[in-house]
Every structure is written in structure tokens, then in C-alpha cells.
Amino acid sequence: MIRMILKWGALAALVAMALYLILALYAQREIVFAMLFLVLTASAVFVFVHKKLYAHRYIFPAVAGMGLFVIFPLMYTVGIGFTNYSASNLLSFEQVQENLLDRTYQSDSIRYNYGLYDTGEGYVIYLEGKHQDLVTPPLKLDGSEAEVPVLPASRKPAGEPLSMRDIIQLRSELSGIDLLTEDGRELSMASLRSFAAIRDQFTLHDNGSITNNQTDVTYFPDHETGFYRSADGETLSPGWTVNIGWDNYLKVVSDPSIRGPFFEIFVWTLSFAVATVVFTLALGLLLANLLQWDQIRGKGFYRTMLILPYAVPAFISILVFKGLFNQNFGEINLVLEGLFGIRPDWFSDPALARTMILIVNTWLGYPYMMLLTMGLLQAIPRDLYEASAMDGAGPVNNLFNVTLPLIIKPLMPLLIASFAFNFNNFVLIALLTGGAPDIIGASTPAGTTDLLVSYTYRIAFQDSGQNFGLAAAIATAIFLVVGALSLINLKLSKVKV
């Protein structure tokens, strides 16, 4: 009985929390996110209430986690790829409108010079108007007063006004207060010597256009580009996010300052992933073969030593290499200079930077291939090698005629996975070169060592324009590559469920 109460109580509490979140998101017009949590909550309740779905209760949290943090972001990213979501078009139309209508300016037409008096009970601001003077009640000016009423007055307070030096000292307190007149106007500090009325910057009309009260220019909302636009083409910032169809994709294909870098990076990404798989596999297979050999002693020692690069956290070893390869203080260049008298520019020459990346990634990746192939080699019957030895085959013959044909089939899915992993090896590039050296003539941040993933990351998060739309479009293209690879993999590995 108590268990039942606990169970339903917990469920009810969770649902209540979720509903609060959904309503709050909905109220802020975040429809997509509100829908997401609504679907999530509804399916949770359905699964946990329905008797027949007992088994689904066990998998629900994991599936929901994947849905929320893998599948939803994936779909959302594809969606962003068709919009102009970026630093200049970050908000929704309603938020932009709200933002613009909230703006105010100080009108010059209603401006008061003022004097600040220190009466016994506190400070008094006395405003001198053209027709009517105004005065505040005694103020503390300690930052606690935000809105203060002012009343008509005809006589200045007794004594001398405070000097400019005292006013400068009280400046931040003075600029923090708004003075409210009896007829509903709002005055705030306009300069050290004057207060002026605050007026709304924009007025909204029934047809959706807005007029700037200061300049009398009218702007119409342009839902094609996501900006308020005036008759002579001037736009207001910020803009809002609109659907722009395939424009981001067209830009990648047609804009030469994006197309050039994009294809260079694409080719490098492919060659990097292939080269990494080939190098790590060759090295790993060679070492695995040596470790499998009966004649070698001390296998445990060798194995542990050879595995070390895999055991050190990658973010540390990559940074270690970044320091060792440093052109001026790095130990690798010190050694090279001592031996051959050369100091290669590892970080500013594109070819050398790419070489360095391949060296580092081979160092990082060969132990994994070694471990994989060791497992597979153990499964090859010994007598096959004896038979080939009888026929006089050497190690090279053995490798190409016995070993490789036998292990290639189980190895293939793992090689594809490794290819896909390196195709998207963001951490290596981000920590080692950050994409440097830069590609000349690119309008977005693009480097000769950038992979497609680090390229999208830089477009989205490191460029001042933060062009999320373009980044998402490129990410969508990578999704297609990864999706195709993982489908092939599923076929090849013949997963049984």
C-alpha cells in the first residue's frame, strides 16, 4: 500500500514538474521545446500506467535519454540548417518586436537643467523648466531609490547647489533614478547638468509596421530575410529567425569564399580518416603479430608499454604533443636542431601541420588496432601457419595469404567505425592546432587542418557572426555520411538482436 502511494506520488510530482516546464516554455513561445517535453511526459505517463507495457518501463529512461540528447538535437540541427539562425537573427519575431517596442530614448524637446541641494533631511533635486519648475522630496541617494515622484515648485531650496565635483561623485546614484511627473512623464539623467524625458523609440501600427519616433522613419517587417526594413532598404537590428529554404546549402556550393575552403576541408577530412585507419592498422597489426609470436618473451611487459598511449587520457596527450611540437620552445624541434640543424614550422606550414596531426593520431590510435587484431589473430588456427611454413612461406606471404584474408571480415565493421570516429575527430583538431594555419580568402573561419566537424564548430561558436544556420547545414551533410556508414556497418556486422 505504502509502495503504491510512493509510486503514484513520485509519478505525480514528476508530471507536475514537467507540466510546469511545458507551460513556461509555451508561454515564452518556445513551441518546439514545449512540444518535445509534452511528448516526453505523455509517453512516460503512458508507459508507466499501462499494464501491458511493463517491459517498456525498463527501457524507457534510456530510450528517453537518447531521444532527448541524441535524436532530438539531430533533428533540430537539420531544422536549423534551413533557417538563418545566427548571431544577428537569434530571436523569434515576437521577441524582436517586444525588444524594439521596449526601447526608449531621451527626447531633447523636454529637457530640464537641475541643481542638487543638500538639505538637512537629505538631497533634493530641483529641475528648472521653461514653464514650470519641479522638485523632488528629500532623497538618500544611496542607490535604493528607483522611481521618485516630482512635484511642481516655484522656489529653489535654501542654500547653494552642490558643486560639479559632488555631482560627479553621486553620478551613478543619480543616473539610477527615474523621476515621475504628475502628468505621467518619465525623466532620467541625460547629462551631468540635465534631466530629460524618456519616450518610446518605436510605435507599432495596425499593419505591423513600426515607426521610429526620433527620426520618423517607418519600417516594415520583411519575413523573407527576418529584418524590419525601411523604404530605402535600411534594416533594424536585431533580426529574427526565418526559414530560408536551401539557401545555406546553395551558399556552400555557389559562394566561392565558402565553396573553396569547404572542398579543401572535405578532401583533407577524407584523406585524414583514411590515412589514420591505414597507419594505425598497419602498425597495430605488425605489433600484434610480433606479440603473438611464440618465440618472443616478456609479452606482458611489451603489451603494457605498447598500450600506454591508449591509457593516457587523450586530452592530456594531445596537449603534451602541442607543447612538444612548439616551434620555438618545443623539445622535438630542439632535438631536430641538434641532430640535423632544422626547425620545422609545425603550426604555420599546412603540409607540416597535417603531417604532425597524422603522427599524433597514429600514436594515439595504434594501440586500439593492436588490441583488436590481437584478439582476432588468436582465433586463427596455428596449423595454418605450420602448413604454410612447410611450403616455405615467409612472414610476408603469411600476412597476405593467411592472416589478412582470415581477419578482414570481422575487422571490417570495426575499421568502418574507426573511419567514422576519425572523420569526426573533433577533440584532436580542437586541442592540437585549432584548425591553424588558416585558409586564405575564406569568409568563414577555416583552417587547412580543420576537419568538417571542427569547421562547423568554429562557424557556430568561434566566429563573431555565429552562423548557426550554415553550421547546421554542413552538420546535416556530415549526418548523411555518418548515417550511411553506420547502416553499412550494421549490414556487415550482421547484428543479432
Place this chain on the structure above:
Amino acid sequence: MAMVQPRSTKYRVLASHLGMLGFIAIILFPLLMVISISFRSGNFASGSLLPENPSLEHWYLALGIPYTGEDGTITQPPFPVLLWLWNSIKIAVVSAVLILALSTTSAYAFARMRFAGKGFVLKSMLIFQMFPPVLSLVALYALFDKIGNHVSWLGLNTHGAVIVASLGGMALHIWTIKGYFDSIDRSLEEAAIVDGATTWQAFRYILLPLSVPILVVVFILAFIMTIMEYPMASVLLVDTDKLTLAVGAQQYLYEQNYLWGDFAAAAVLSGLPITLIFLYCQKWIVGGLTAGGVKG
């Protein structure tokens, strides 16, 4: 032992030993170098592998203790390394516990129960596991930004967000545990259920105690993967005192502020425990990895 041995075997064995030792020397060079550098004084010192004038300067700073030089100058620690390590461990332990709990229960259902859509869900998990989160960072950023407006401990710049985001990577662990459950005979549980135990009790009191080894492996694997996670933490965390080690460590090597020696000590200090844990558990971890995919 093979019966047929060519005459040249002796030389080939010798050559293999020499080759492997030489290779290991090259492989270990960066690691030994960084240990050596952590004991050199100053951030630009060069020298041999064994430092001539060993100094504990960088180690003091890595441990958060101000260092007083011989000439009386006091150097303050540049970054809160221990705090970063603590952040990393905190995040990794909490998410490893959550991942373990959730993936064990799901793996149980996948291994023992029949239900609609089982094969489909399992296969989709394998496919989606290959999509790197770094590609949907914009969406994840927006997601946590929106949630954070209403649930402050899950917003941007919180550890809660990083922990929750790591739950997206559970498929690999579910597959690992499911594989282990599949290898355990189900007759014991069936007997218990015949005797009146509920499904949950059979799972909790019979299967779980039998599966402790794989649970330990998955816990350690999830722990290490979360500690090493870089892209999501780098976008979600902002403040210096909130960073994880993986995100913070790179700040040592900025062009303008190049602290090579301080980095070396911090790297050894924080990398060593993780390396030792990994070496200790490598046998089980490798089994899990070859079954599921690639180290993240």
C-alpha cells in the same frame, strides 16, 4: 610451439626485440619528457631528460600552493587544477552512476523480455550511437539554454547540464551489459519466478549479484569516457571555476600565456590516476570496446 623452424629464427627474434624496444622508446618519449619538464624550473627551460637542477616549482603550483622562488618572488597558481579535477570527478561519478543504473535496467529488458519494437530500438541505438554529439552542439546548447530559464540547476554553465547530456551516450553500455546478460543462463531466474518472485525481484536478487564484474567495468568505462568528454563540456561550461579538467587544461598553452612547465606538472598530476585505472582494468575494458565500438 610450431614444429617447423627456419634457421634464421634466432636473428629474427633478436631483431624483433630490438625493433620493439626502439619503438617503445619513441612511443614513451613524449610521456617521459613531460614528466621531466614538470621538474624543470621556469616555463621555457630546456635540458636533458634527467633535469640537472630539479625543482618542485610546478608541482607546488599544480597543487594550488603559491611558490616562493630563490630570489623571494612569489608565484601564484595560474589555474585551479585541483578544483577542475574535482569537478571532473564529481561529474564523472554522478553520470557513471546514472548511466549504470539506467543502462542495467534497460539491458535487462532487452536480454530477458519480449516486447514490441525490441529489435528496432536496439538497432536504432547502434546507429545513433555513431553520430557524434559535437555535430548537434548548437541544438544541445539551445536545449539547455531553454531548460535553464526555468530549471536553474540544468541550465548553461551548470554541472547538471553536463551530467544529463552524458546520458545520451548510453547505447554502447546497454549493448555491453546485454551481451553479458545473454551469456548468463536464465534458468535460475525462471525457477525463482516459478517460486513466486516478481520479475523485478528475479532481476534484483538473482541476475544483478551474478553480474557484478560487468557492472564494475561499465561503471569504470562510463567514468573514463565522461572525464575525457571535451566538446559538450567546452560549450556548456563557461566560468573558470566550473570547468572540467578536459576543458581547462588547454588554457595553459595559449600563445599569449604559455605555461609549459606548469602544464606538465598539472598533466602528470591529473593524468596519472586515470592512466593507472585504465591499465588496471584494460583487460575488461578492451573486451567491452571491441564488442561495441571505439573509445570516445
